[in-house]
Amino acid sequence: MPYSAEHKQNSREQILRGAMTLFSRKGFANVSIDEVMAEAGMTRGAFYAHFKSKSVLYAEAVMFAALNSQIVTQLNADDTELSWFARVVDGYLDISHVDETVSPCPLAFLATDVASSDPEVRRAYTEVYKGLVKLFDQHRPPRLKKSDPDLNLAITALMIGGVAVSRALHDKTLVKKLLSSCRSVAHRLAQGR
Amino acid sequence: MPYSAEHKQNSREQILRGAMTLFSRKGFANVSIDEVMAEAGMTRGAFYAHFKSKSVLYAEAVMFAALNSQIVTQLNADDTELSWFARVVDGYLDISHVDETVSPCPLAFLATDVASSDPEVRRAYTEVYKGLVKLFDQHRPPRLKKSDPDLNLAITALMIGGVAVSRALHDKTLVKKLLSSCRSVAHRLAQGR
DNA sequence: GTCTATAGAAAGATAGAC
DNA sequence: GTCTATCTTTCTATAGAC
Numbered sequence: 001m002p003y004s005a006e007h008k009q010n011s012r013e014q015i016l017r018g019a020m021t022l023f024s025r026k027g028f029a030n031v032s033i034d035e036v037m038a039e040a041g042m043t044r045g046a047f048y049a050h051f052k053s054k055s056v057l058y059a060e061a062v063m064f065a066a067l068n069s070q071i072v073t074q075l076n077a078d079d080t081e082l083s084w085f086a087r088v089v090d091g092y093l094d095i096s097h098v099d100e101t102v103s104p105c106p107l108a109f110l111a112t113d114v115a116s117s118d119p120e121v122r123r124a125y126t127e128v129y130k131g132l133v134k135l136f137d138q139h140r141p142p143r144l145k146k147s148d149p150d151l152n153l154a155i156t157a158l159m160i161g162g163v164a165v166s167r168a169l170h171d172k173t174l175v176k177k178l179l180s181s182c183r184s185v186a187h188r189l190a191q192g193r
Numbered sequence: 194m195p196y197s198a199e200h201k202q203n204s205r206e207q208i209l210r211g212a213m214t215l216f217s218r219k220g221f222a223n224v225s226i227d228e229v230m231a232e233a234g235m236t237r238g239a240f241y242a243h244f245k246s247k248s249v250l251y252a253e254a255v256m257f258a259a260l261n262s263q264i265v266t267q268l269n270a271d272d273t274e275l276s277w278f279a280r281v282v283d284g285y286l287d288i289s290h291v292d293e294t295v296s297p298c299p300l301a302f303l304a305t306d307v308a309s310s311d312p313e314v315r316r317a318y319t320e321v322y323k324g325l326v327k328l329f330d331q332h333r334p335p336r337l338k339k340s341d342p343d344l345n346l347a348i349t350a351l352m353i354g355g356v357a358v359s360r361a362l363h364d365k366t367l368v369k370k371l372l373s374s375c376r377s378v379a380h381r382l383a384q385g386r
Numbered sequence: 387g388t389c390t391a392t393a394g395a396a397a398g399a400t401a402g403a404c
Numbered sequence: 405g406t407c408t409a410t411c412t413t414t415c416t417a418t419a420g421a422c
Contacts, residue, residue, distance in 0.1 A: 003387045011387075026309045029222035032415060045418090046388045054416070107358070112305045115360035116219045126363040153371045154351065154378040161354015162347070165300070167308035170319040178346045185347040189378065196405045204405075225397055238400090239406045247398070 012050050014040040019061040020068065024109040025100060028058050028117060058117065059124040065106040066128040070097070071135070084139050089186045092159050093179045098166045107132065107156075108163035132156055144192045155189050158182055205243050207233040212254040213261065217302040218293060221251050221310060251310065252317040258299040259321040263290070264328070274332050282379045285352050286372045291359045300325065300349075301356035325349055337385045348382050351375055 018039030022031045033047050033054055051057040066072065070091050074084075096102050106114075107129055114125045136152040137145070144151070162182035166175045211232030215224040226240050226247055244250040263284050267277075289295050299307075300322055307318045329345040330338070337344070355375035359368045 008387070027220070027222065027306060029220065030309060033417090034415080042387090043389060044416090045390070048417070049387055108305075109308075110305055111354075111357040111361050112301075112303055113220060115302075115357070116223060119363065122361060122363040125361045126367070129358065129362065130364075130367070148377075150370050150374040151378070153374040154355070157354040157358050157371060157375050158347065158351040158378075159354070160358055161304075161350040161352070164304040164308070164357060165322065165350050165353055168304050168315060168318045169322065170312065170315040171323075174319070174323070177343050178350060181343040181346040182350055184341075185344070185351075185382065201405070226399090227397075235405090236407060237398090238408070241399070242405055 008050075011040070011042065011046070015042075015047070015050055015057070016061055016064040017068075019057055020065040020106070021104075023058065023061055023113075024065065024104040024106060027110070027113045028054075055118050055120065059121045062106045062110065062114070062121060062124040062128060065104070066131065068103050069105045070102050071105065071132065073103075081139050081141060085136075085190050086187060089159065089190070090183055093162050093183045093186065095166075095176065095179060098163055098175065098179070105160075105163070108160045109167070111160060111164055129156070140190075141192075147192070151189065155186055158186055158189075201243075204233070204235065204239070208235075208240070208243055208250070209254055209257040210261075212250055213258040213299070214297075216251065216254055216306075217258065217297040217299060220303070220306045221247075248311050248313065252314045255299045255303065255307070255314060255317040255321060258297070259324065261296050262298045263295050264298065264325065266296075274334060277332050278329075278383050279380060282352065282383070283376055286355050286376045286379065288359075288369065288372060291356055291368065291372070298353075298356070301353045302360070304353060304357055322349070333383075334385075340385070344382060348379055351379055351382075 015036060019031075019036045022035055022039060034044050036057070037044055037047055047057075051060070071088055074088060074091065091097070091102075092105065092108075094102075097104065097108075107125070110125070114121055133152050133156055136156060140152065159182065162179060166178055169175050169178070208229060212224070212229045215228055215232060227237050229250070230237055230240055240250075244253070264281055267281060267284065284290070284295075285298065285301075287295075290297065290301075300318070303318070307314055326345050326349055329349060333345065352375065355372060359371055362368050362371070
């Protein structure tokens with residue numbers, strides 16, 4: 001075998017990385033396998049040695065994107081719970097996230113796109129969302145957990161909605177106000193006020 | 194001329210109505226002109242007598258959808274401001290909206306889809322969003338307007354995000370909890386608590 | 387595993403008849 | 405204005421060489 005298992009793993013990861021970026025930016029249907037493979041430095045024919053179909057790639061890319069999003073990579077900092085929360089919320093609802101300067105979160109970038117996709121893709125999205133909510137639950141001040149156990153569902157929906165709407169808007173001034181308002185409200189909610 | 198201006202207007206509206214439904218459910222790229230025209234009771238060739246291109250149809254369908262959404266049609270009820278707000282929030286964040294039993298709101302159904310579309314489409318989306326925020330501002334208790342003038346941006350983002358995420362999720366139990374949490378938070382925010 | 391070549395299908399847009 | 409027929413492009417997926 002002229003190609004090592006490690007080589008295959010690397011190629012696979014390159015494909016997923018390119019797919020993540022392209023799908024997030026343009027949506028599933030607007031990205032061709034040609035584009036994905038070109039981004040990964042290969043050609044069309046090699047694709048099917050790694051994934052059975054474009055749909056399967058989509059589901060895996062959603063999972064992959066979640067692992068590489070800013071939120072997860074910021075997880076292991078050792079500061080207080082409140083500043084963890086503030087940092088995640090502010091980083092998520094930042095203009096650089098909307099503009100894709102940082103690694104985009106598929107929950108916000110692909111929400112309506114996933115809704116009209118295969119069950120497999122929606123399952124992947126659901127798992128990623130549950131992971132995000134669980135993360136928030138783990139970092140939540142214990143005194144607030146009992147009073148409103150599902151509050152983090154609304155907070156995450158606010159964050160995802162804020163970014164998703166911001167991307168769709170044409171008016172940059174409005175986008176800044178929207179993001180600012182979402183940050184403010186998210187902080188308020190997280191502090192139980 | 195064998196066809197009256199009224200006839201043309203009717204045909205045009207039929208096309209827009211079908212397009213609105215199909216685009217919302219499946220996204221722009223996953224809907225063909227064939228499908229739209231079949232839904233409107235015509236065939237492909239007649240399309241270009243009404244719209245210059247598929248993209249132009251998309252932009253107009255977004256505007257059209259906004260005029261026909263539940264929110265606007267509920268506008269002229271003569272009850273108190275608070276119950277107007279409660280009714281709109283609860284209607285929007287209802288499972289029947291997610292399941293498309295009622296006329297879907299393009300802001301929630303097409304958010305990420307629009308983000309990767311032509312400037313023309315994004316402009317239409319922006320206008321519709323501004324209209325929604327303005328509507329909320331008009332129904333807002335005056336005493337709250339000064340303290341946080343941009344609060345309605347976050348409230349609408351929460352509503353849109355709640356519906357968009359709900360559509361993408363595979364877990365119906367989680368969807369119900371998510372919608373419930375969003376309704377609860379939206380009410381709380383609207384009352385200035 | 388990756389390449390080039392190609393089969394086969396789908397869809398946007400146009401042409402011309404009625 | 406609406407129809408059928410067609411041009412043209414694009415894209416998924418497969419086949420076979422290396």
